[in-house]
Amino acid sequence: MSGKADAAISIRSVSKYYVSGNGKKTKALDSVDLTVNRGEFVSIIGPSGCGKTTMLKMVGGILGWDHGEVEVLGKAVEGPGPERATVFQSFALLPWMTVIDNVSFGLKVRGVAKPERYNIARGLLKSVGLGDFEHAYPRQLSGGMQQRVGLARALAVSPQVLLMDEPFSAIDAQTRLILQTDLLDIWSKTDLSVLFITHAMDEAVFLSDKVVIMGARPGHVTEVIDVDLPRPRNEATRRDSRFVELTGRVWDRLRGMITDPNADVAA
Amino acid sequence: MTLSLGLGTRKYGPFLLSLVVLAAIWEIVGRTANILTLPPLSSVLVAFGKLWSSGAVTAPLFDSTMALLTGLAISLTLGSAIGIGMGMSRVIDVAIGPYVKAGLSAPLIAFVPVFLMIFGIGSETRIATVVAFSIFIVATNAATAMRTIDDRLLEMGRSFGASRWAIFRDIRLPAGAPYFVAGLRLGVARGVKGLINGEVLIAIIGLGGLVKKYGTVFSMDQLYAVILLIVLYASVAVGGVTLLSNLLVKDKANTA
Amino acid sequence: MVAARPARPRAPRWRLESMADRRLGRLAIRIAALVLFIGIWQAAGDDSINLLFPTFTRTVSVWWDLVESGVLPITLLITNQTLFVGFLIVLVLGIPIGIFTARIKLMDKIVSPYLTFLVAIPMIAIIPVIQALLGLTFAARVTVVVLFAIPYVVINTAVAVRRVDPVLTEMAFSFGASRLMTLRDVVLPAAVPGMMAGIRIALGQALIGMVVAELTIVGAGIGSLIADLQGRFRVAPVLAVACSIVIEGIILMSLVEWIERRLGRWSKQ
Structure with a gap:
């Protein structure tokens, strides 16, 4: 059975178990359903251990699952594929390679010749604002700049689906706001579908068309909030009363999960 | 019980199995092929038993151990003094640091023939070898021990008006303890190698002398028995000091 | 001011x-x-008789005599052949064994205990066995060098490969890189600094092995030169030869350290 024709990512009643060291089976995901339509920006937010990164890795073809179906662009996921690219939380740049070699890594893997992959990489470096840094090494760049390289590397393989695993969580708060706006700028010029994992509520609301809230033990989807803020979004969006209201709604849902149930008894 | 046993076999099973297989191959090849250089394992073990019970190894074992302890005592006192000096004073560090670094990795064993000519075939030569093998690692670790201290702790000490000696005794030494212990452990490991190396090269004293004695007459089962003894000796020394250093460092972590 | x-x-x-x-x-x-x-x-130093510890000046002048006569350069060259061939074997065998040890669980379980053991024991003890098997030959001396040094290359390579950040291999996998490509482009470059540390330590051990082999399995190298000088009770030239070897060792170690620093520049913060 195939998903809707316009679905970029389709996750249907997926469950996953972990087997720990002592042989005990733990349910990590419980019958999760999630759809990302083509061109849509969807964020997943939830407490630690809710399985949001696990889900991203399943879509990326890095991790398997036990029940249910995961499809990307109507095809069942069987491993990593050229139509998907991932941006990692810890950047995952190769420290011995220059910026341009890092950006063209995915193209090298696919056998693109050096002049051509450098051409593509240069264009992307410009679009993420790092045109002057192609010969720098990752350690010479700030965290924000390193993640721009990570983004350029993912975009270089011209994916249709972009998977972002808490990409801005290791970056300071001010730089993070600028990266969010820049990401939306780049995304608006493409027809990319994005699945974005985050811990930050304002980030999820600011970026997304849909915010998926997940709960833990076992991981499950609690609610999907549609973000009806107009695009293009910019700094004014952050002061919009609707933005504040939606962020508050996400917080209301999350607060209940994060608060220790025993805390009520103690209080 | 079965669980931990199960994990144990899963972890060490392949190794133990390979050990048994190797021993079996040794025994079978030794028996069937009848090569001079490879007596069957069983006759080596018999030779080891005889060697042990005859008391032929008691004197060399005691002799070697005394030399090892003497050499280590010299290395630990002198090496620690040098290292502490390097760690406390930049001038000393700049002046003798390069020699310590060179001594750490250069093939000082080349000096054994010189030791042999100057000190003769007695204990001094192997003691000198033990010292040459172990002193620089002790010094290096002692220097690191002195430098590892957090500057804020020193400032705290000074702000309370502590004397240099008080700072050394109460702040620097305890903070550097893990490195001193590491220096001790590595010093012993290297010292044992120095001891056996020196003895084999001197060729007539201690455990190394036995290697030479049986090696030159191709008395292979006895030679293997002595090698086995040396291997056990080194393992006990290194294992013992590792155990001791784990105890020392863990103890410190608990009281800290 | x-x-x-x-x-x-x-x-x-x-x-x-x-x-x-x-x-x-x-x-x-x-x-x-x-x-x-x-x-x-x-x-x-005391130069009054040959059997005493010589002064610096006498050692230098004796050293120069040995160099000028060509005896020291030739014997050193012969001795270094052992080191060169032995160390080449150490690298060619040790690095792949280290990689396999890190990547194949069963191999790790079997090989690693032996390696830990080999590092702890004085390898010199088995020289009579090598001598009995191979005689007083070049091959025997090379074997000694290899046995002294190879455990350090294997252990450090295995540790370096095992410590490669799994995020980097996951990244390569997500871009569709094959196992071989991941090994070549991600795992090995990431492991280079750790491997170089192992190679440096192994070189120190190989130098010790070289000297031990020369002194016990005497051939035409410095071993025979030292034996000859020892027989004539001449301390100064023996000391001069020993110093030459130690200085050679220091130079080679510095060279490897320099290479290590160059290759590992990216790992420094």
Whole structure:
């Protein structure tokens, strides 16, 4: 059975178990359903251990699952594929390679010749604002700049689906706001579908068309909030009363999960 | 019980199995092929038993151990003094640091023939070898021990008006303890190698002398028995000091 | 000239210490230390008879005689063949074994205990066995060098490969890189600094192995030269030969350290 024709990512009643060291089976995901339509920006937010990164890795073809179906662009996921690219939380740049070699890594893997992959990489470096840094090494760049390289590397393989695993969580708060706006700028010029994992509520609301809230033990989807803020979004969006209201709604849902149930008894 | 046993076999099973297989191959090849250089394992073990019970190894074992302890005592006192000096004073560090670094990795064993000519075939030569093998690692670790201290702790000490000696005794030494212990452990490991190396090269004293004695007459089962003894000796020394250093460092972590 | 800044505490005592902060000061300290070292050597030496510890000047002049006559260069060259061939074998065998040990669980479980053991025991003890098997040959000496050094390359390579950040291999996998490509482009480059540390330690051990092999399985190298000089009770030339080997060792170690620093530049913060 195939998903809707316009679905970029389709996750249907997926469950996953972990087997720990002592042989005990733990349910990590419980019958999760999630759809990302083509061109849509969807964020997943939830407490630690809710399985949001696990889900991203399943879509990326890095991790398997036990029940249910995961499809990307109507095809069942069987491993990593050229139509998907991932941006990692810890950047995952190769420290011995220059910026341009890092950006063209995915193209090298696919056998693109050096002049051509450098051409593509240069264009992307410009679009993420790092045109002057192609010969720098990752350690010479700030965290924000390193993640721009990570983004350029993912975009270089011209994916249709972009998977972002808490990409801005290791970056300071001010730089993070600028990266969010820049990401939306780049995304608006493409027809990319994005699945974005985050811990930050304002980030999820600011970026997304849909915010998926997940709960833990076992991981499950609690609610999907549609973000009806107009695009293009910019700094004014952050002061919009609707933005504040939606962020508050996400917080209301999350607060209940994060608060220790025993805390009520103690209080 | 079965669980931990199960994990144990899963972890060490392949190794133990390979050990048994190797021993079996040794025994079978030794028996069937009848090569001079490879007596069957069983006759080596018999030779080891005889060697042990005859008391032929008691004197060399005691002799070697005394030399090892003497050499280590010299290395630990002198090496620690040098290292502490390097760690406390930049001038000393700049002046003798390069020699310590060179001594750490250069093939000082080349000096054994010189030791042999100057000190003769007695204990001094192997003691000198033990010292040459172990002193620089002790010094290096002692220097690191002195430098590892957090500057804020020193400032705290000074702000309370502590004397240099008080700072050394109460702040620097305890903070550097893990490195001193590491220096001790590595010093012993290297010292044992120095001891056996020196003895084999001197060729007539201690455990190394036995290697030479049986090696030159191709008395292979006895030679293997002595090698086995040396291997056990080194393992006990290194294992013992590792155990001791784990105890020392863990103890410190608990009281800290 | 007196700065407005508050003076450092105990200024007079620290004047010598502050020398160590300047390049020229460090050079002066090093030269002074060297002069002192040579002076002590000179004073401790006694050249009256051959059997005593020689002075520095006598050792140098004897060394020069050995160099000029061509004896030392030739014997050193012969000895170094052992080191060269042995160390080449150590690298060619040790690095792949280390990689396999890190990547194949069963291999790790079987090989690693033996390696830990080999590092702890004095390898010199098995030289009579090697001698009995291979005789007083070049092959026997090379075997000694290999046995002394190879455990360190294997262990450090295995540790370096195992410590590669799994995020990097996951990244490569997500871009569709094959196992071989991941090994070549991600795992091996990431492991280079750790491997180089192992190679440096192994070189030190190989040098010891070389000397031990020369002195026990005597061939035409420095081993026979030393034996000959020892037989004639000449301490000064033996010391000169020993110093040559030690200095060669220091030079080779510095060279490897330099390569290690160059290759590992990216890993420094």
